[in-house]
Amino acid sequence: MSSFGRLYKFFSTAAPAVSETTISATKQAIATTPKPNKPTKPTSQAARLKQLAKNFKKSSKNPSFRLRIPYYESTVYRLAAAKQFNLIQDILEHQKQFDSITDERFTVRLISLYGKAGMFDNASKLFDEMPELKCERTVISFNALLAACVNCKKFDKLEALFRDLPGQLGIKPDRVSYNTLIKSYCVMGSVELAVGVIELMESKGLAPDLITFNTIFDALYRNKKMDDAEKLWVLMESKNVIANVRSYNPKLRALVADERISEAVELIEEMRAKGVMPDIYSFNALIQGYCFEKNLEQAKRWYGELAKCDVSPDRMTYEIMLPFVCDIADFDYAFQLCKDVLNSKHRVSMSVIQRVVDGLATDLKSEEAEVLVDLADTNNYFHYKLKLPAE
DNA sequence: TTAGGGTTAG
Numbered sequence: 543m544s545s546f547g548r549l550y551k552f553f554s555t556a557a558p559a560v561s562e563t564t565i566s567a568t569k570q571a572i573a574t575t576p577k578p579n580k581p582t583k584p585t586s587q588a589a590r591l592k593q594l595a596k597n598f599k600k601s602s603k604n605p606s607f608r609l610r611i612p613y614y615e616s617t618v619y620r621l622a623a624a625k626q627f628n629l630i631q632d633i634l635e636h637q638k639q640f641d642s643i644t645d646e647r648f649t650v651r652l653i654s655l656y657g658k659a660g661m662f663d664n665a666s667k668l669f670d671e672m673p674e675l676k677c678e679r680t681v682i683s684f685n686a687l688l689a690a691c692v693n694c695k696k697f698d699k700l701e702a703l704f705r706d707l708p709g710q711l712g713i714k715p716d717r718v719s720y721n722t723l724i725k726s727y728c729v730m731g732s733v734e735l736a737v738g739v740i741e742l743m744e745s746k747g748l749a750p751d752l753i754t755f756n757t758i759f760d761a762l763y764r765n766k767k768m769d770d771a772e773k774l775w776v777l778m779e780s781k782n783v784i785a786n787v788r789s790y791n792p793k794l795r796a797l798v799a800d801e802r803i804s805e806a807v808e809l810i811e812e813m814r815a816k817g818v819m820p821d822i823y824s825f826n827a828l829i830q831g832y833c834f835e836k837n838l839e840q841a842k843r844w845y846g847e848l849a850k851c852d853v854s855p856d857r858m859t860y861e862i863m864l865p866f867v868c869d870i871a872d873f874d875y876a877f878q879l880c881k882d883v884l885n886s887k888h889r890v891s892m893s894v895i896q897r898v899v900d901g902l903a904t905d906l907k908s909e910e911a912e913v914l915v916d917l918a919d920t921n922n923y924f925h926y927k928l929k930l931p932a933e
Numbered sequence: 934t935t936a937g938g939g940t941t942a943g
Contacts, residue, residue: 594943717935757935922941924940
């Protein structure tokens with residue numbers, strides 16, 4: 543049976559009548575939430591994060607604060623990176639007391655944050671609680687729950703919810719739902735199933751879109767399935783979906799990884815000819831390729847190309863270039879790059895910059911080394927603690 | 934609400 547056949551059968555079978563619904567089955571004790579690991583960071587950091595959570599809760603009283611999505615995101619990311627799951631639960635559960643919780647878009651963001659933090663049980667519990675919180679549940683919150691499954695790698699759970707919840711809650715999966723199912727298959731390594739979903743969604747009257755194809759391109763190129771990807775380009779064009787820069791970038795990375803850098807350069811030209819402007823991900827792919835080939839001249843050329851194309855370098859650009867430039871001991875150029883970093887808002891790993899400072903000092907370029915240390919001291923975005931080597 | 938590499942502090 544084809545992928546489509548298997549998928550169609552699976553997703554077209556009505557959910558069995560059960561007294562204990564799948565929803566409640568998804569309810570799991572919060573006790574099963576990932577437990578904070580043994581603290582590995584200094585207590586001062588733990589104290590700082592506790593204060594962060596406290597301030598966050600205090601600010602939440604303000605309705606305009608509750609619209610500041612990036613603040614919510616960065617706070618949860620910081621806490622998740624430090625494995626402070628109890629604090630994440632603390633600040634997100636705190637939001638339930640505000641009337642924003644009756645707004646589905648707000649609650650969906652909380653579900654999504656739990657998902658990004660890897661706290662699936664909390665995401666699922668919040669979804670279940672929506673009716674009692676007087677918050678309408680539509681396909682949007684269903685999709686957020688599916689996305690939480692992907693982020694938490696609960697692939698079996700996603701399939702079960704996708705099959706059972708629409709019938710139980712009277713929700714009709716939409717294109718976003720199917721794209722999330724596709725993403726799930728891609729992440730779990732079943733790209734063939736992901737491709738099969740295109741036919742499945744079409745059988746439900748939903749046309750695949752750019753996100754559908756780009757999601758699968760990324761998975762195919764990561765797995766070096768170049769031939770399958772070419773077939774997908776043909777299919778995409780037959781559906782009148784127009785490629786964008788995010789369709790091309792996975793291919794660029796795959797060509798570079800395969801050491802076919804001249805073909806990657808040709809692809810950039812092809813993109814431009816089609817009016818698709820390369821972005822920082824595209825340029826980083828090429829710079830990565832040339833650094834790997836130890837071709838400083840070309841790496842520099844493409845770094846220079848960024849300014850010409852009005853594209854800003856990012857953290858990754860420097861993380862790729864600086865170690866390579868240090869390897870070949872071109873500290874004059876490394877000095878230029880570091881000045882660019884320290885005058886920007888990008889945060890590059892401190893050890894990478896320290897290596898340049900050390901190299902400059904060894905190269906009898908103490909003045910330049912001092913310039914970097916001073917620039918680091920006055921950097922407004924991140925406090926680098928660089929050290930001049932002992933005299 | 935779904936497609937890229939998320940360590941400031943607020």
